[in-house]
Amino acid sequence: MNIKKSGEIFERSQKSIPGGVNSPVRAFKSVDRQYPIFIETAKGSRLYDVDGNEYTDCIGSWGPMLLGHNNERVLEAVKKSLDEGTSFGLPTEKEVELAELIKECYPSIDKVRLTTSGTEAAMAAVRLARAYTQKNKIIKFEGCYHGHSDSLMVKAGSGLLTFGHQDSNGITEGVMKDTITLPFGNSEKLIEILDSEEEAACIILEPVPANMGLIIPEEGFLKLLREKCTEKNIVLIFDEVISGFRVSLGGAQELFNITPDLTVLGKIIGGGFPVGAFGGKKEIMDMVAPVGNVYHAGTLSGNPVSVSAGLETINILKENREIYNTLEKRTKELVLRIEELIEKYNIKATVNHIGSLYTIFFSDKKVENLEDAMATDDKAYNTYFSSMLEDGIIVPPSKYEAHFISWAHNNEDFEKLIAGVEKSFIAINQNSGR
Structure with missing residues (x-):
């Protein structure tokens, strides 16, 4: 595969952009590649790089492309919105429509505030929880990623894990003292901390963690969280930036029948455009300015183009709820075939999956x-990644991320994926001398 032009662009980019990329995992360094591929266009389940190579895409912009790239209905909504104006700094009716649609899909949300990113939404939700409870400390789980605000970077997942860091430089000791971290799924330690800590304002978590690879919560863990938060007057925040509208129309909270106090959303509610949101109980959300005194603002919050794309995306999903059942079935069938190959080639591997997400560990x-x-084995994952890339399949350039299947993936894509996985397993065995 020729990716010469990508290499040349990467050389240029390093002179102007730190590390040559605007998000660390894109550098492909963790999978032992000299440089990343640079994407030029996308359509449906496919990506096309600057060298003219075609790839079956298993990243989907890290989740929001549930319908595939450049869905015709979403694209038409965006084009119409562009003709009307790109940014006003004043409210639009579409913002109200999107808020109403989110509320309809998420019964736990009485009111919602739009933001420009999931990071901003998570940061604002934590601030709001502190104001509501008049307590200072937050509890998060090791490996759960909630964006790059200071208090949520402690023992986070995603790119921090990819590059071997558990905390980011630049976080003060005081911030770190106010952040309590626990192992995900450990009920005993959770109860121990909650029974001894009086200053916890909130617990924030990905109900389905997907930033240390996909992790499935054990039965009863989320229910225990809800019960203990109610008992201790702690705000329970579900970060559904990845799982929201992805694992079901109502997110993980619908799937597991757990009601959080606040929910953080992102990515998909903008149809892939920059957007985020936080919402929840009226008595908490009414503390946000201008009603209350918890300040949150943003010129691009509720950007009309992003909102138009999100409205169309969610309406398509709402009109066609069978998409979720079909994607779950397709993903399960794919995982079963991968597991058959694991057994056939005696690979030390396991697959976690839920809905249309999966991770090969x-x-x-x-x-x-x-x-x-x-x-888990770094060398094996790197071989898997490179083999898949050479076969025209782009999988996460980090063992700590999830694969995403879209409505646009067809039988040809699935057959190509299975053939690619088989080839990668053969390469893993050859590299290990088997």
Whole structure:
């Protein structure tokens, strides 16, 4: 595969952009590649790079492209919105329509505030929880990623894990003292902390963690969280930036029948355009300015182009709820075939999946938390990634991310994926001398 032009652009980019990329995992360094591919266009389930190579896409812009790239209806809505204006700094009716649509899909949300990113939404939700409870500390789980605001960077997932960091430089000691971290899924430690800590304002988590690889919560864990937060007057925040509108129309909270106090959303509610949101109970949300005194503002919050794309995307999903069942079935069938190949080639690997997400962990045991994920085989994953790339399939350039299947993936894509996985497993065995 020729990716010469990508290499040349990467050389240029490093002179103007730190590390040559605007988000660390894009550099492909963690998968032992000299440089990343630079994408030029996308359509449906396919990406096309600057060298003219075609790829079956298993990233989907890290989740929001559930309908595939450049869905015709979404694209038409965006074009119409562009003709009307790109940014006003004043309210639009579409913002109200999107808020009403989110409320309809998420019964836990009485009111919602739009933001420009998931990071901003998570940061604002935590601030709001502190104001509501008049307490200072937050509890988060190791390996769960909630964006790059200071208090949420402690023992986070995603790119921090990819590059071997658990905390980011530049976070003050005071901030770190106010952030309590726990192993995901460990009920005993959760109860121990909550029974001894009086200053916890909120617990924030990905109800389905997907930034240390996909982790499936054990039965009863989310229910325990809800019960303990109610008992201790702690705000329960579900970060559904990835799982929201992805695992079901009502997110993980609908799937597991758990009601959080606040919900953080992003990505898909903008149809892939920059957007985020936080929302929840009226008595909490009414503390946000201008009604209350918890300040949040943003010139591009509720940007009309992003809102138009999100409205069309969610309406398509609402009109065609069978999309979720079909994608779940297709993904399960794909995972079963991957598991057959794992057995056939005696690969030390396991697959976690839910809805239209899955992660292949190169480990001989089930991966249930950050410690398990960190112990998986880097060399095997790197071989898998490079082999898939050479076969025209783009999978996450980090073992700590999830694969995403879209409505646009067809039988040809699935057959190509299986053939690519088989080839990668053969390469893994050859590299290990088997």
